[in-house]
Amino acid sequence: MTYSEENYLKAIYHLSLTQKQGVSTNAIAGMVESKASSVTDMIKKLAEKELVIYQKYQGVMLTDKGLLAAKMIVRKHRLWEVFLVEKLDFAWDEVHDVAEELEHIKSEKLINKLDAFLGFPTEDPHGDPIPDRNGNIVKVEKQLLSEFEVGQTGICVGVKDSSSSFLQYLDKQQIALGSKIKIIAKESFDMSLTIEVEKKHMIISNKIASNLFAKIVS
Amino acid sequence: MTYSEENYLKAIYHLSLTQKQGVSTNAIAGMVESKASSVTDMIKKLAEKELVIYQKYQGVMLTDKGLLAAKMIVRKHRLWEVFLVEKLDFAWDEVHDVAEELEHIKSEKLINKLDAFLGFPTEDPHGDPIPDRNGNIVKVEKQLLSEFEVGQTGICVGVKDSSSSFLQYLDKQQIALGSKIKIIAKESFDMSLTIEVEKKHMIISNKIASNLFAKIVS
DNA sequence: ATAAAAATTTAGGCAAAACTAAAAATATAT
DNA sequence: ATATATTTTTAGTTTTGCCTAAATTTTTAT
Known part of the structure; x- marks a missing residue:
């Protein structure tokens, strides 16, 4: 498999985790930073190799073979x-x-x-x-911090967005995987949260809370 | 720099270590497993980027920039x-x-x-x-075992050929980097050597001895 | 010195992976 | 329901790195 084929497979895999139907050409193009026409070309090649199932205009789905291949790339x-x-x-x-x-x-x-x-x-x-x-x-059992109720406590176990800017924001706020977070209050106007981390209170926006995964501990 | 450009640079570097003049098109083709015409194409590109100096029919030499780039690939x-x-x-x-x-x-x-x-x-x-x-x-001060005199002792410090088959031969004979080797005798007919390694005597061909580097210890 | 051999370059093409622009299919909105 | 918008596909190009075959230059051998 070529470098490019692997990137497409991986993109389709990630997209198919949230879309239960076929993954759209445009979505793939966005993920691999190419144009829809290029995606169509590549999809045909992947379909020939039986890594995806493809019907014109209907999007693609990974075959078992394609799914395993994608998982191996993610594993690496x-x-x-x-x-x-x-x-x-x-x-x-x-x-x-x-x-x-x-x-x-x-x-x-x-x-x-x-x-x-x-x-x-x-x-x-x-x-x-x-x-x-x-x-x-x-x-692993986990949910977005934005879905926690006021009064609940969780352990931070993951991030949904792993962009450098988000991760650096977390570093600055001293929130890391393993941090214990208690929901003190939720502002109904903008869904921002007041949380307690390491004995300190702070306010995080709904956007932040929607990108943090935590495991409920109480 | 592309994957392919890096491979050509590396090939030119390795070849230029033994050839003090320009490296020939054919030699490069052999090293990168391509054809001479492909090499000519690539050389022109490398010359445009000022990584090599190239004159038609005269072979190539690395520029300072090319040499450093090649060394960085070898380093990696x-x-x-x-x-x-x-x-x-x-x-x-x-x-x-x-x-x-x-x-x-x-x-x-x-x-x-x-x-x-x-x-x-x-x-x-x-x-x-x-x-x-x-x-x-x-x-590092070192010489080929084939250049040792009878009676001399050396410590094995490197291999010239690092093909799998040669390395496996050495494993089988229990010769490794660090092994102490004493030249017991040299057969003038075929230049094969009788050596002592770990108290055991064995005979190695000239071809073997010509691919083993050692440091004289006495 | 010159003919033959070998090496190198040029010319023309191919396949992969991308692109743009145009055509076709599907989805959306009034 | 049908016109409009969006999405997807097709068609035709481009670039990179490779190839073969032919032409050219250099080297070798007599």
Whole structure:
């Protein structure tokens, strides 16, 4: 599989997690930063290789083969991210672009040895699950902080948006994976939240709360 | 720089280490496994970018800029090889192809952090020197075992050929980097050597001896 | 010195992956 | 329901890196 084919597969995979029907040409184009016409070309190629099912104008869906291939790319991406953060001391907002390249290195032996070296992690530095060598994913109970009720407490376990600017905002506010967060109040006008983190109160917008995953603890 | 451009640069670099004049089109074609006409095309592109100096029919030479770029690729290749062997437990005959891919990952930060993680190694698993971040290479005193005199003793410090088959032969004979080797006799008919390694005597052909680097110790 | 051999370059093409512009299909809105 | 808007596909190009075949230059051998 080429570098480009892998990127398309990955894009289709990520999009299909939220769209239960076929993934649209335009959505893919947005994700891989190309034009719809280029996507149509590539989709045909992927369909020939039986990685996706494609019907003109109806969007695409991954086949079992395509799904597994996509998961293996995601596995590589996330394992490399763990390596960069845990072993090379990268910050969590710096790893995405490098992992984007590393994920295309073709060696099963490499990735399985890396997995072992890292101690078979199940989540990447942003709290996203790492598929195992068979494509199995451990689902963790979690919900968006914006869905918490006032009075509830959670442990931050992931981010929905892993853009550098969002992650740096969290660093600045000293919110990290593992932080205990209590919902003190919710403003009904804009859905902003007053939360308590490390004994300090702060206000976060609904947009922030909608991009933070937490696990309820009480 | 593209993947392909990097491979050509690296090939020219390796060839220019043994050829003090311009590197020939055919030699490059052999190294990158392409045809002479393809090499001519690529050379023109590299010349436009001022990475090589090129005169029709006269071969190519690296410019300072090209030399530094080539050394950085070699640096990456060899650091990744160290990583694979030291950290991921690959055998020294398994690392080349994977490193061949890893060397193209574009991130200075990555490679410098990897360098630090590995403890700033100066040699790769085959005894080849690793250029530092400025392109400086530590030269180690060494010579081919085939050039040793009878009675001399050396420590094996590198291999000239790092093909899997040669490395596996050495493994089988229990010759590794660091092995102490004494020349017991040299057969004048075929230049084969009787050597002593770890108290055991064995005979190695001239071809083997011509691909093993050692440092004289007495 | 010159003919033959080898190496190199040029010319013309191909495949992958992208693009623009135009055509076709589908979705939306009044 | 039908006109309009949006989405998707098709058709035709471009660029990169490779190829083959032919032409040219350099090297080698007599």
